[in-house]
Amino acid sequence: MSPRHIPIDLGNYHRRKTWNRVAFFLTAVCATLVLSSLFFILGYLWVNGISSVNWNFFTKLPKPVGEAGGGMANALVGSAELLALAAVFGLPVGVLAGVYLSEFGRNRFGDLVRYMTDILNGVPSIVIGIFAYALFVLPMKRFSALSGGAALGIMMIPITVRTTEEFLKLVPDSVREASYALGVPRWKTVLFIILPTAQRGILTGILLAFARVAGETAPLLFTAFGNRYWGRSLLAPVSSLPVMIYTYAVSPYEDWHRQAWAAGLVLLTWVFLLGLLARTVLRKPASA
Amino acid sequence: MKHIRKFLSVLAALGIAVAPLTAGDTITLNGAGATFPYPIYSKWFDLYHEKHADVEINYQSIGSGGGIKQITAKTVDFGATDGPMTNAEIFAVDGKILHIPTVLGAVVVGYNLPTLSGKLNISGTVLANIFLGKVKSWSDASLKALNPDVNLPELPIVVVHRSDGSGTTYCFSDYLSAVSGEWKSKVGTGKSLNWPVGLGGKGNEGVAGTLKQTAGGIGYVELAYAEQNKIPYMSIRNKAGKFIVPTLEGVSAAAASVNMPADFRVSIVNADGDASYPISTFTWLLVYEKTGGKRGEILHDFLLWMLDEGQKAAPVLGYAPLPASVAAKVRETAEKVR
Amino acid sequence: MSAPVAEISPTKTPAPPSRERAGVAFAPPGKWGDRLFLGVTFSFSAGIILLAAGIGFSLWSNSALARKAFGFRFLIDQVWDPVAGNFGALTFLFGTLLTSFLALLIAVPLGVGAALFLSELAPRRISDLLAFLTELLAAVPSVIYGLLGIFVLVPLVRRFLEPVLGKTLGFLPFFRGPQYGIGFLAAGLVLSIMVIPFIISVSREILLSVPPLLREAALALGATRWEVATTVALPYARSGIMGAIFLALARALGETMAVTMVIGNTPILTASLFSPGYTMASVLANEFSEASGDLYLHALVEIALVLFAVTLIINAGAQLLVWGVQRKKR
Numbered sequence: 001m002s003p004r005h006i007p008i009d010l011g012n013y014h015r016r017k018t019w020n021r022v023a024f025f026l027t028a029v030c031a032t033l034v035l036s037s038l039f040f041i042l043g044y045l046w047v048n049g050i051s052s053v054n055w056n057f058f059t060k061l062p063k064p065v066g067e068a069g070g071g072m073a074n075a076l077v078g079s080a081e082l083l084a085l086a087a088v089f090g091l092p093v094g095v096l097a098g099v100y101l102s103e104f105g106r107n108r109f110g111d112l113v114r115y116m117t118d119i120l121n122g123v124p125s126i127v128i129g130i131f132a133y134a135l136f137v138l139p140m141k142r143f144s145a146l147s148g149g150a151a152l153g154i155m156m157i158p159i160t161v162r163t164t165e166e167f168l169k170l171v172p173d174s175v176r177e178a179s180y181a182l183g184v185p186r187w188k189t190v191l192f193i194i195l196p197t198a199q200r201g202i203l204t205g206i207l208l209a210f211a212r213v214a215g216e217t218a219p220l221l222f223t224a225f226g227n228r229y230w231g232r233s234l235l236a237p238v239s240s241l242p243v244m245i246y247t248y249a250v251s252p253y254e255d256w257h258r259q260a261w262a263a264g265l266v267l268l269t270w271v272f273l274l275g276l277l278a279r280t281v282l283r284k285p286a287s288a
Numbered sequence: 289m290k291h292i293r294k295f296l297s298v299l300a301a302l303g304i305a306v307a308p309l310t311a312g313d314t315i316t317l318n319g320a321g322a323t324f325p326y327p328i329y330s331k332w333f334d335l336y337h338e339k340h341a342d343v344e345i346n347y348q349s350i351g352s353g354g355g356i357k358q359i360t361a362k363t364v365d366f367g368a369t370d371g372p373m374t375n376a377e378i379f380a381v382d383g384k385i386l387h388i389p390t391v392l393g394a395v396v397v398g399y400n401l402p403t404l405s406g407k408l409n410i411s412g413t414v415l416a417n418i419f420l421g422k423v424k425s426w427s428d429a430s431l432k433a434l435n436p437d438v439n440l441p442e443l444p445i446v447v448v449h450r451s452d453g454s455g456t457t458y459c460f461s462d463y464l465s466a467v468s469g470e471w472k473s474k475v476g477t478g479k480s481l482n483w484p485v486g487l488g489g490k491g492n493e494g495v496a497g498t499l500k501q502t503a504g505g506i507g508y509v510e511l512a513y514a515e516q517n518k519i520p521y522m523s524i525r526n527k528a529g530k531f532i533v534p535t536l537e538g539v540s541a542a543a544a545s546v547n548m549p550a551d552f553r554v555s556i557v558n559a560d561g562d563a564s565y566p567i568s569t570f571t572w573l574l575v576y577e578k579t580g581g582k583r584g585e586i587l588h589d590f591l592l593w594m595l596d597e598g599q600k601a602a603p604v605l606g607y608a609p610l611p612a613s614v615a616a617k618v619r620e621t622a623e624k625v626r
Numbered sequence: 627m628s629a630p631v632a633e634i635s636p637t638k639t640p641a642p643p644s645r646e647r648a649g650v651a652f653a654p655p656g657k658w659g660d661r662l663f664l665g666v667t668f669s670f671s672a673g674i675i676l677l678a679a680g681i682g683f684s685l686w687s688n689s690a691l692a693r694k695a696f697g698f699r700f701l702i703d704q705v706w707d708p709v710a711g712n713f714g715a716l717t718f719l720f721g722t723l724l725t726s727f728l729a730l731l732i733a734v735p736l737g738v739g740a741a742l743f744l745s746e747l748a749p750r751r752i753s754d755l756l757a758f759l760t761e762l763l764a765a766v767p768s769v770i771y772g773l774l775g776i777f778v779l780v781p782l783v784r785r786f787l788e789p790v791l792g793k794t795l796g797f798l799p800f801f802r803g804p805q806y807g808i809g810f811l812a813a814g815l816v817l818s819i820m821v822i823p824f825i826i827s828v829s830r831e832i833l834l835s836v837p838p839l840l841r842e843a844a845l846a847l848g849a850t851r852w853e854v855a856t857t858v859a860l861p862y863a864r865s866g867i868m869g870a871i872f873l874a875l876a877r878a879l880g881e882t883m884a885v886t887m888v889i890g891n892t893p894i895l896t897a898s899l900f901s902p903g904y905t906m907a908s909v910l911a912n913e914f915s916e917a918s919g920d921l922y923l924h925a926l927v928e929i930a931l932v933l934f935a936v937t938l939i940i941n942a943g944a945q946l947l948v949w950g951v952q953r954k955k956r
Contacts, residue, residue, distance in 0.1 A: 020850035024747050030739030034822055038763045041774060064330040066516050093670050100667035113671045116678040122941040123681060124880025126910045127930050131681045134688055141362045183654045187663035215767020218882040222915050229344040236316055242769045246883060249773045252496035252517040264770045275765050354916030377918060444804045451891035451912045482707035487808060487902045488891030490912055502806060
């Protein structure tokens with residue numbers, strides 16, 4: 001019995017098969033291109049920066065213009081100071097507003113707050129810088145760490161709000177009901193039961209917010225300004241890593257370029273560590 | 289709450305780590321402005337800090353326009369500019385502001401022609417035409433006529449200028465306005481201009497940086513920047529018809545040829561005299577006559593130091609010190625600053 | 627405005643149950659504590675609204691002089707002449723739109739392609755890992771892109787990309803003119819690398835959320851995986867991907883440092899991508915701290931206002947799209 005062939009257009013079938021392969025090969029090329037740019041950035045910074053990441057870099061102040069040597073100790077401390085200030089300004093607003101949205105915000109006002117948060121998230125960082133200049137620098141008549149911290153703090157708010165809300169919402173309602181059943185009032189329930197349950201998620205949001213603002217340059221140009229020395233007071237201008245990278249990179253001095261690469265490497269490492277930390281915090285199985 | 293608590297303690301530790309730096313009696317003066325004298329200023333402030341360990345003078349080179357704006361807004365203790373403030377700008381200031389000349393400098397016309405060796409000559413008119421966009425190629429006849437012995441390449445000219453409000457731009461455009469009627473009517477003199485052509489770089493650093501990266505580039509930078517960055521620059525034909533290589537002597541000669549007004553706001557571009565380099569300028573610190581308090585005293589002390597000790601550091605970094613007669617006059621004014 | 631008032635005293639006028647947290651009706655009374663707690667969190671939320679409105683207001687009031695002097699002409703005038711006190715934003719608006727458009731032109735095909743690879747072909751674990759790596763790419767600070775832009779990308783563009791484009795496509799007005807390296811093309815390239823991660827991660831999420839049933843049905847009908855991707859997954863995810871593109875656009879429009887470092891900072895209106903240009907964000911970074919004269923300053927703030935308004939519109943568009951997706955899912 002000879003087999004009867006069902007008339008399939010094998011040519012067409014093969015064409016489709018081949019196109020399937022070619023098309024997916026192309027998407028793989030896309031993915032490779034994008035990811036290789038990441039490795040290129042990492043590799044290039046490493047090659048150009050690592051030799052200058054040394055003891056001097058972390059401990060010395062910058063030298064006068066055009067003289068070789070010196071370091072960025074003041075910028076490192078300044079960046080830390082700015083981030084701490086940003087946390088003071090931004091986190092309470094972010095977390096508490098997030099609590100409001102999750103616990104009380106199922107109404108029009110809540111929707112408005114959510115919408116405004118999204119708007120705030122989309123405001124270009126340079127515009128935030130101008131806002132902070134008008135709000136703090138002009139009235140106080142000085143560039144200051146405080147105004148820089150405020151600008152960064154404003155930028156931290158949207159991420160913190162949204163992640164806090166999302167993670168609080170993930171806490172099952174049964175937990176709340178159990179607490180109410182034991183006679184715990186609502187505010188205590190939220191503060192001592194719901195928030196601790198969601199703390200991992202909230203912390204992740206906070207870390208991501210830090211990662212976002214740690215590398216911001218534009219809002220600091222007219223607020224924290226720059227300082228060749230230590231920023232000795234919250235009301236004095238302060239140097240920061242991203243601004244240093246900018247000024248050093250556009251300068252014509254070889255030695256400053258060298259230090260800009262080093263600073264870039266340090267900054268990138270710091271931002272990536274924050275990102276990795278955020279991820280591991282979230283991943284760890286809940287133990288508490 | 290364990291994580292949150294841990295996190296807060298990290299924040300607190302950060303705060304404590306930063307805290308000791310905020311203690312102590314050190315006074316920081318903040319200044320901002322011209323990038324033109326940035327190398328000498330940062331050297332001065334460094335030297336002054338070595339002598340007075342409790343005084344730190346932080347200078348940010350954001351451009352002359354920035355210096356004027358920030359001192360007017362009183363966000364800094366002193367400003368710096370290479371283009372004198374206009375009457376309108378002075379009028380807008382609340383308080384009496386003084387121009388204190390510090391050093392003199394030359395704006396040089398740098399270029400990037402990798403294949404070229406030897407010096408280039410240029411005249412004011414041709415320079416204006418290049419910056420007006422009328423002369424577009426390095427092999428243009430007008431350039432060849434000025435440089436008969438040089439083999440100029442067939443390369444398009446890339447104009448590089450300042451993108452920020454700049455005293456260097458002021459001086460340079462002041463010169464072009466003095467030598468070219470067309471420049472004066474079309475573009476004019478100012479710290480920020482409506483440029484007919486070219487790339488913008490931020491600060492003297494930015495222009496020098498862009499120039500170094502761009503073959504066929506021509507741009508104006510302060511002499512010290514050109515020297516430090518080994519950017520070749522042109523000889524310019526002065527009012528007396530001589531081609532002058534920018535040197536400190538040429539600058540001093542230009543300064544000697546003009547009369548100093550009482551408020552020190554004077555332009556010395558296109559000066560008379562055989563040896564005068566035509567794109568020269570004073571550069572000024574802007575201070576309030578009455579700053580008050582400890583800061584006023586420090587400013588007073590610094591200015592006197594600058595007129596004495598400080599002047600000695602100038603030639604090394606490519607700036608001409610103030611002529612003795614000018615320095616004496618400036619001292620009288622500086623004595624008043626408190 | 628009635629909603630917040632009702633919320634402040636929930637015991638008296640409880641919100642409709644469907645919009646309220648479960649079991650709240652049974653929450654034990656902790657009157658003062660509850661009120662205080664609600665009051666505090668409410669005021670912080672209101673603070674966000676004030677903040678967003680405050681930014682808009684401060685930009686509006688600080689640009690009054692320029693708005694009065696130039697009116698609508700500000701948007702269509704290409705003169706930027708601080709000497710004569712004549713200001714128009716057209717060249718900056720043009721630069722911002724052109725560089726962002728260029729960035730999307732490169733980033734959208736690459737990003738969606740990569741997202742298709744991650745969602746349709748790569749095994750889940752690898753896909754997750756790669757997605758994490760793209761998120762790292764998104765976290766690279768702007769100033770570092772600028773640093774690499776100046777020292778790596780610009781020389782490459784000048785030496786290779788622009789000569790090649792000039793030779794092959796030089797008959798088009800886009801690829802003519804002197805080749806500086808610095809300019810629209812370099813800025814567009816840098817921006818595209820910066821926004822790709824957004825497009826990839828959002829598109830991947832949405833593609834992965836396509837119901838397996840739909841894919842399986844198509845596969846059962848004999849479709850190849852690519853046909854499944856293009857005829858089932860992509861149409862399903864279309865509006866979500868559009869939302870991702872809008873978000874990427876919003877980011878590209880407001881990007882400051884990286885662009886400032888490679889665009890050449892020259893206000894020009896031209897078709898040539900080789901030409902240097904200027905964007906709204908970079909003119910602010912360059913000139914804001916030193917604009918002397920009130921009119922100049924107000925003109926700059928008005929640019930900030932325009933930039934704010936443009937990103938607002940783009941964000942609203944993205945919002946609408948995302949809401950559309952969510953509604954469809956419900």
